[in-house]
Amino acid sequence: MDEQKVLVTGGAGFIGYHLCRKLSTITGNLTIYDDLSSGKIENVNDVPSAKFVKGDILDLQTLCGLPKQDLIYHLAAQVVVPYSMENPLIDFETNAKGTVYVLEKARKDDAKVVFASSAAVYGNPSVFPTPETYGFHPFSCYGLSKVVGEEYCQMYRDQYGLDIVITRFANVYGLRCHGVIHDFLDKLAKNPNKLEIIGTGKQSRDFVHVSDVVEALLRVGAGDKFNGEIYNLGVGKSTSILELAQLILTILGLQNRTIVTTTNQSWQGDVTKIWFDISKAQKDLNWVPKVTLEDSINEVIADRKISI
Numbered sequence: 001m002d003e004q005k006v007l008v009t010g011g012a013g014f015i016g017y018h019l020c021r022k023l024s025t026i027t028g029n030l031t032i033y034d035d036l037s038s039g040k041i042e043n044v045n046d047v048p049s050a051k052f053v054k055g056d057i058l059d060l061q062t063l064c065g066l067p068k069q070d071l072i073y074h075l076a077a078q079v080v081v082p083y084s085m086e087n088p089l090i091d092f093e094t095n096a097k098g099t100v101y102v103l104e105k106a107r108k109d110d111a112k113v114v115f116a117s118s119a120a121v122y123g124n125p126s127v128f129p130t131p132e133t134y135g136f137h138p139f140s141c142y143g144l145s146k147v148v149g150e151e152y153c154q155m156y157r158d159q160y161g162l163d164i165v166i167t168r169f170a171n172v173y174g175l176r177c178h179g180v181i182h183d184f185l186d187k188l189a190k191n192p193n194k195l196e197i198i199g200t201g202k203q204s205r206d207f208v209h210v211s212d213v214v215e216a217l218l219r220v221g222a223g224d225k226f227n228g229e230i231y232n233l234g235v236g237k238s239t240s241i242l243e244l245a246q247l248i249l250t251i252l253g254l255q256n257r258t259i260v261t262t263t264n265q266s267w268q269g270d271v272t273k274i275w276f277d278i279s280k281a282q283k284d285l286n287w288v289p290k291v292t293l294e295d296s297i298n299e300v301i302a303d304r305k306i307s308i
């Protein structure tokens with residue numbers, strides 16, 4: 001990959017940052033393209049060898065004006081499910097239309113594309129663990145816009161001969177994200193006697209560490225043997241939010257002190273359970289997710305210097 005020109009859309013975001021950190025050690029030709037709508041300039045600054053272009057994926061002129069690329073990781077997206085339900089048009093513009101713009105850039109350059117899709121394309125699955133073949137059953141506008149993005153990827157592969165790999169992420173976590181682990185730890189740092197869970201707490205998720213996702217992204221980006229494939233990237237295990245809360249309390253030694261409550265309300269587009277079948281990624285990519293939830297909780301505690 002060292003001579004390749006690599007573009008990461010959404011490279012200033014959470015997963016994009018971790019991917020770019022790793023890519024910057026492999027290629028000297030890395031470009032981050034991000035409008036900083038939710039991404040952070042610190043993330044860009046912390047990958048000093050990458051070239052940064054502040055731009056919107058919906059700005060085709062700027063996007064296509066970038067130098068010719070060999071490989072495009074397309075991560076830029078509107079990522080908030082409740083927001084997609086309140087603003088379906090904006091979500092569609094960024095995630096569906098924006099993906100077509102990125103594909104146009106790829107078509108112009110004859111670049112390979114790795115597309116960041118989501119568990120949301122499965123909606124509320126009824127088959128567990130859910131394989132890639134489960135099919136599209138989106139349950140939110142976000143899920144639908146990712147389905148449209150995937151379908152355009154397949155179209156560009158079939159009709160224009162582009163090399164495209166689709167990766168579907170479960171619940172990715174790690175340093176610099178704003179997920180439920182950080183939320184619980186922040187709440188407990190403020191008040192260790194009480195933890196309120198938004199929702200029923202019964203929803204369960206397949207939590208995968210960002211470093212494991214990045215490793216899989218590097219593997220699918222290398223070579224051309226994964227052209228046309230779709231990969232679930234999770235850990236192949238489902239943990240309920242209540243179980244996660246208990247795990248955090250145990251690690252902090254608060255299990256006999258903190259009172260856990262739930263708001264008992266779910267939100268539009270929320271799904272009950274995510275549990276990926278990751279056997280295809282394990283076999284094809286010779287990939288095994290390594291980081292446990294315990295490791296990651298300890299990582300965040302150390303990073304934030306949380307002491308209770």
Ligand SMILES: NC(=O)c1ccc[n+]([C@@H]2O[C@H](COP(=O)([O-])OP(=O)(O)OC[C@H]3O[C@@H](n4cnc5c(N)ncnc54)[C@H](O)[C@@H]3O)[C@@H](O)[C@H]2O)c1
Pocket residue numbers: 009010011012013014015016033034035036037038039040055056057058074075076077078079094098116117118119168169170171172173
């Ligand atoms: N984090 C997860 O658990 C998860 C799960 C499933 C799928 N994904 C997908 O992974 C990708 C990265 O997600 P993330 O968690 O890092 O989110 P993030 O919000 O941290 O990153 C998204 C990035 O895209 C940028 N962006 C948004 N709209 C843009 C536009 N119009 N033009 C240019 N840049 C734009 C944002 O500024 C941000 O830096 C997304 O495609 C998301 O849908 C993430």
